[in-house]
Amino acid sequence: xxxxxxxxxxxxxFRCRDCGESFEGVGKHPxxxxxxxxxxxxx
Amino acid sequence: MFCPLGDGYLVLxxxxxxxxxxxxxxxLPLCIETVESEVVQGLDSDDLVAxxxxxxxxxxxxxxxxxxxxxxxxxxxxxxxxHPGSRRLGIVVSAGPVVRIACDIQRGxxxxxxxxxxxxxxxxxxxxxxxxxxxVEGGPPGLAIRTVPPLSTGI
Numbered sequence: 005x006x007x008x009x010x011x012x013x014x015x016x017x018f019r020c021r022d023c024g025e026s027f028e029g030v031g032k033h034p035x036x037x038x039x040x041x042x043x044x045x046x047x
Numbered sequence: 048m049f050c051p052l053g054d055g056y057l058v059l060x061x062x063x064x065x066x067x068x069x070x071x072x073x074x075l076p077l078c079i080e081t082v083e084s085e086v087v088q089g090l091d092s093d094d095l096v097a098x099x100x101x102x103x104x105x106x107x108x109x110x111x112x113x114x115x116x117x118x119x120x121x122x123x124x125x126x127x128x129x130h131p132g133s134r135r136l137g138i139v140v141s142a143g144p145v146v147r148i149a150c151d152i153q154r155g156x157x158x159x160x161x162x163x164x165x166x167x168x169x170x171x172x173x174x175x176x177x178x179x180x181x182x183v184e185g186g187p188p189g190l191a192i193r194t195v196p197p198l199s200t201g202i
Contacts, residue, residue, distance in 0.1 A: 015086045031143065033089035035076040042074060042089070 018044040050192060051180040056110055059183070060191040062157075062165035066148070067109040068097040068174055068181055071117050078122035079140050079158050088143060088160055090117075095176040096142040101166040102156065109138050110198050116142060125158045139164050148172040 015028040020036035021043040027036065034044050050057050052070055061065040072092040079086045088097075089091070096116045098109035115121040123140060126133055136154040141163040148165035155164070168187045175182040184194065 027087045029087045029089060031089040031102055033074060034065065034087070034090050035089040037076040037078050037085075037087045041075065 017047045019047050020044050048182045048192075049177070049180055050194075054134055054197045056113060056182055056195045056197070058106065058193050058195055059169070059172075061166060061168040061187055064099070064101050064168060065106065065109070066097060066099050066165065066169060066172075066174075067106065067113060068095050068146070069110075069113045069117060069197075070094070070176060070181075071142065073117070073187055074119070075120055077116065077120075077160075079125060079160065080122050081125045081158050082127050083092075083129055085122075085159065090142055091144070093176045093178050094142065094144045095146055095174055095181065096140065097163055097174055098138050098140050099104075099148065099163050099165045099169075100138045102137065104137050106130070106195070107198075111194065112138055112140050114198055116140060123160075124155075126155045127155075128153065130156065138181050142177065143184045144152050144176050146174045148174075148195065 015030040018029045022040040022041040025038040056069045071094040077088045101171045133154045134157040141160045143160040148169040150167045172186045173184040
């Protein structure tokens with residue numbers, strides 16, 4: 005049995021101010037997956 | 048129940064399965080990879096990395112998986128629903144501020160990090176990361192909880 009959960013985690017788009025990486029983030033503390041910086045802006 | 052925890056692990060042992068949980072210990076990006084996309088979850092130092100072995104087995108691989116995530120930043124790969132590999136997964140991992148154990152989901156197929164597949168005996172158990180430790184809510188009667196020191200990774 006498999007209870008239905010939302011299979012698509014919905015995040016917000018962010019861009020890293022340090023390296024320019026764009027990513028979809030979730031959670032209270034978005035962190036850039038490329039350079040680990042927390043200097044990110046929601047886009 | 049509050050369980051103090053430093054850089055080791057909390058091991059919750061049931062009759063036929065176990066959970067191991069560690070604190071993230073640092074701020075890090077956890078990449079969650081699905082067939083369709085990549086989502087990056089920001090973890091804080093007090094957030095949790097939990098490994099569940101719904102059918103039991105050795106503890107060491109569960110602790111290694113926790114280290115692969117929190118120390119080495121390995122991404123989590125999510126299988127599509129009904130993927131045949133789901134039944135091969137002896138240990139599954141979730142990470143975040145809160146992890147709820149559910150026994151009615153397929154192993155390794157859910158990207159939501161607040162839900163982790165577990166055995167029936169742990170259904171409904173909730174783990175919350177709080178400064179200095181873990182809050183454990185629910186669980187079977189007579190649940191054994193012990194603390195294990197961190198794995199040595201000085202190789």
